[in-house]
Amino acid sequence: MTLKVEVDEQRCVSAGHCVTSAPDVFDQRDDDGVVHLLDGAPPERRHEQVREAALLCPAAAILLRERDGSA
């Protein structure tokens, strides 16, 4: 399974839920707190956290594309 992560900075409301859920994948910019993607293709062991972050993001600013390993 591969998981591609994208963030929409325009939508982000700087809530930081993503950083709390998956600190190795998301960070927040210093000045305005807008999401900063650290890892657009995180390893499998982070997938659960990333899915949780995408669900919790109150601005629907995290987009996930999942593919089976065969693809």
Added chain:
Amino acid sequence: MSDVLVIGASAAGLATAEALRRRGFGGTVRLVGAEPHPPYDRPPLSKQVLLGDWEADRTVLRPPGALADLGIETTLGRRAVSLDTARREVALDDGTSLPYGDLVLATGLTPRRIGAFAEQAGVHTVRTLEDTGRLRAELAGARRLSVIGGGVLGCEIAASARRLGLDVTVIDPAPVPMADRVGPEIGAMLAELHRDHGIVLMSGAEAEAPVVSGGRIAGVRTSKGTVEADVVVVAVGSTPATEWLEGSGLTLDDGVVCDARCRAARHVYAVGDVARWWHEEQGRYVRLENRSNATEQALAVAGNILGADRPYLPVPYFWTDQHGVRMQVLGRPAEADRIRMVERTPDPRKFVAVAEAGERPVGVVGWNSARGLRRARALLTDGSRPH
């Protein structure tokens, strides 16, 4: 495996359906919503959409096809009209009935109206895309806006209208805006922010009746005198959308009353703005009206449907954007007896304040300080829970 039926296709209903799937639920998931639109987001309505920075379709919460890909069956433009918990069925406004294994109530709120202002042309409430479209269209040809209600929504609408160039007056009985959410000190800072941007705050004033001229609104009569206005927004809070549940046997009291696991009855759960659940740590019923709660509670409800059996114990969180300031609020700062600045910068427009009741921190307010706010979050949690 039983089926889950979700009534209300907005932030909370959508997140519950998605969370069930993401956690491997294999049964049928049906999402029914009264609005004709696919699930969309409300916070931008008083901000980007009202300002015209975003087209309406940018508020859609998931790309087309995403729900179908997850195997979530969506029925839009259909209203639930009654619930039979004995037969485990929900009747819809087209005369059909849907059975359920577990039911999730996610019907949100309806804006409260003021009797004297109801049905008057030029008077608006804001909850839906249509509401926002109508208001935006009217503001385009107007000069003066009166906002009745200095809560979060009223303040945001006032700020957006000001940026659109209108003369704006906010009418509210309280001395400062949003004090019930952030306490008097931060409320006073907000008042100053609004005044600096040219908004007239009519504090300590009660809106009494519309002033009408030639069928159109011309102003608002208040306990402190009359304000002229071409457009009026009523933002005096909202009531849980539970009328359709009268007689169902559920306890309805300022929302759908639930136990600590957000369960209203056997196989019935409530989530989001409509849910009032027993908060085990606070020992009281709590209902939250904010966007983060919609998704967090959805995760909790999905978990409990799947057998997690865990109480819902969130740290309340909301944000608001006014005049270019992003304010973020954790916990319940209005319950504090004092505030203490913990992170100050040379820039007075950036700070983090902790609200304390006695020695105990009960809330954190960040003013243009997203990262500082996240650091301070630890003060409100024991660190064992992620949120």
